[in-house]
Amino acid sequence: MARATSIQRRWMITIAAWSVGLLIFFPIFWTILTSFKTEAEAIASPPSLFAFEWTLENYGEVQERSNYFRHFMNSVVISLGSTLLGLIIAVPAAWAMAFSPTPRTKDVLMWMLSTKMLPPVGVLIPIYLMFRDTGLLDTRTGLVIVLTLINLPIIVWMLYTYFKEIPGEILEASRMDGATLRDEIIHVLTPMAVPGIASTLLLNVILSWNEAFWTLNLTAAKAAPLTAFIASYSSPEGLFYAKLSAASTMAIAPILIMGWFSQKQLVRGLTFGAVK
Amino acid sequence: MSTRQTRTAARLMMSPAVVLLLGWMIIPLSMTIYFSFLRYNLLMPGTEEWAGLMNYRFFLTDPAFFSAMGNTLLLVGGVLTITVLGGIALGLLLDQPFFGQGIVRILVIAPFFVMPTVSALVWKNMFMNPVNGLFAHAAKFLGMQPYDFLAVSPLFSIILIVAWQWLPFSTLILLTALQSLDSEQKEASEMDGAGPVSQFIHIVLPHLSRAITVVILIQTIFLLSVFAEILVTTNGGPGYASTNITYLVYAQSLLQFDVGGGSAGGIVAVILANIVAIFLMRMIGKNLEV
Incomplete structure (x- = not known):
């Protein structure tokens, strides 16, 4: 019963x-x-769920209309570039804080986090003017720099929480076995650190891919990533639902797939270890 | 290997990150503070002059500021209410055993990975459009008058869009917190005859309180800066009906080129965010063992 x-x-x-x-x-x-309907069918009333003629023409048209592929590559370069650059800067810092903490380590971590709380509009004008004067406006380089800086605190924090979980006893054991510092780093620490670094990379590529304040304000036609490119559909000409859908589908598909792999890291990365 | 050497090495390893973040925080922020005391318009270069508190006086007495402030509070409050209550309900639901748990979890989390411009434009055109949107089709099917969401209640529509984007976040975090709830404690309370309601109030809710606080604080930080959703749907209008502080500062500085006024607004936004940040930092700091 x-x-x-x-x-x-x-x-x-x-x-x-x-x-x-x-x-x-x-x-x-x-x-x-x-995205697989014709424009006419996209606005048909009542809308059809599956009984329509499937077509791929929207994907072709989106590419022709404004060189979609270039914006896609801008997104790839900007999100990967800023994440990798961030990792290069953050791995040593997180490593040092996790493995040789000082009384001030906590303050440094908290201070880094506080920079993330700064609302972007607070620094919009200086950054815009600096970019204008140095020719960085509407360049991939400029966006890589800004996104690296805004994501750096999250990268350091995530890496720190992962490195912190590497047990110290293993280091001691390998030292007892006569491992040098170099052996220790290459054969003991690195293999244990790689999963954490990979999760951090994944989450930060996602965050940078979707970042939509700086990408909208600092780019025009040339370096615009998909966030800014899609925004151009806010003032459309003629029928555009199917094209908007095709452009959107291509913009979110890679990140949806990556996101599903990073569910668990999401909680850790976005709550700064406050919820595990 | 002496401790001293390690310390020096550690300091060297940390310095690039520290120096960069220090620069990122101090240089632009002090420039904003400086600009906020100037009469400075990009359309009239060379006419910059010291203006004292004039920009702040104008910004803080501008009717646009009051609407933007009210909209910001409504937007943050509305989205928080929907996502926290929805998140608790969804978390409780998804925490139960059922068939296809993994797939449903994926479906629920998905909106979080959609970029803000895409979700705003998809909602605006394919759902909320009064002629061709799905809601209009549904209304016509039911014999009702289609509702022009973004024209009649722009702020409410934006709240819906943003809440859809953030519901996965609160659900995921509250679900994670629920899963760490000690099942023995729950069983013990069941043995003592606690019903589902009193169990929820006396055991589940206290256990979740920390996660709820974290959700509220983190979302508030992000929600104070909602921008792309407003830019692509309403441009802050009609009038100032859907302008928040972030959008107001953007409009003042990059559309009207009023660097002084925009900077004053930016500083006001920084102060607002800091009030929230102080509480958030305390929560996180308590949990941090070095």
């Missing part, structure tokens, strides 16, 4: 959970679906 009710309960929760899940996901599903 108790077993029967528990199975019944499980089914009811299954239905409720799936309904909510599908409802939340629906706008994304609808966007992907519309």
Whole structure:
């Protein structure tokens, strides 16, 4: 009897959970679906769910209309570039704080975090003017610099929490076995640090890919990544739902896939270790 | 290997990150503070002069500031209410055993990975558009008048869009917190005859309180700076109906080229964010063992 009710309960929760899940996901599903319709069918009333002629022409048109591929590559270069540069700067810092902490380490970590709390509009004008005067406006280099700096605190923090979990006993054991500092780093620490570095990389590529304050304000046609390119659809000409959907689908697909792999790191990375 | 040597090495390893962040924080911020005391318009170069507190006086007495302030509070408050309550409900639901847990989790988290310009434009055109949007189709199907979301209630529509983007975040964090709840404690309370409601109030909610606080503080930091969603949907309008502080500062500095006024607004935004940041930093600091 108790077993029967528990199975019944499980089914009811299954239905409720799936309904909510599908409802939340629906706008994304609808966007992907519309990207395969013709413009006429995209605005047809009532809209058809699957009974329409599937077409790939929107993807081609989006590319022709404004060289989509270039903006896509801008996004790739900017998000990967800023993340890698951030890692190069942050790995030594997080390493030092995790493995030879001083009484001031906590203050340094907290201070780094506080820079992340600075609202971007507080520094918009100086950055804009500096970029204008140094020719960095609308360049990939400029955006890589800014995104590296705004993500640096998160990168340091995530790496720190991962490095902190590497047990000190292993180091002692390897030292007892006569390992030199070099051996220690290459054969003991690095293999244990790689998963943490990889998760940090993943989450920060996602954050940079979707960053939409600096990318919108500091780029025009040339260096615009997808965030800024998609914004150009806010003043459209003619029918554009299917094209908007195709452009959006290509812009979010890579990050959706990466995001699903980084669910767990998301919590750690965005709460700065306050929730694990 | 002496401790001293390690210390020096550690300091060297940390210095690039520290120097860069120090520069990033101090140089532009002090420039903003300086500009905020100047009469400085990009359209009239060479006419900069000391203006004292004039920019602040204008910014803080401008009716636009009051609407922007009210909109900012409504936007942050509205999104927080939806995402925290929704997050708790969803967290509780997804924490139960059911079929296909992994897939549903993925579906729920997905909106968080959609870039702000995409989600705003998809909602604006394909859902909220009064002629071709899905909501309009649904209204016509039910024999009702389509509702022009972004024209009639722009701020409310933006709150909906932003809440959709942030609901996955609060759900994920509250779900993570729920999963760390000691099941023995729950079972013990069941043995003592606690019903689901009193169990929720006396055991689950206190356990979640910390995670809820973290969600509120972190989201507030990000929500104070909502920008792209407003830019691509309403441009802050009609009038100032959907302008928040961030958008107001942007409009003043990069659309009207009023560097002095925009800088004063930027400093006001920094002060607002700092009030929240102080509480957040305390929470995180307590949890940090070095």
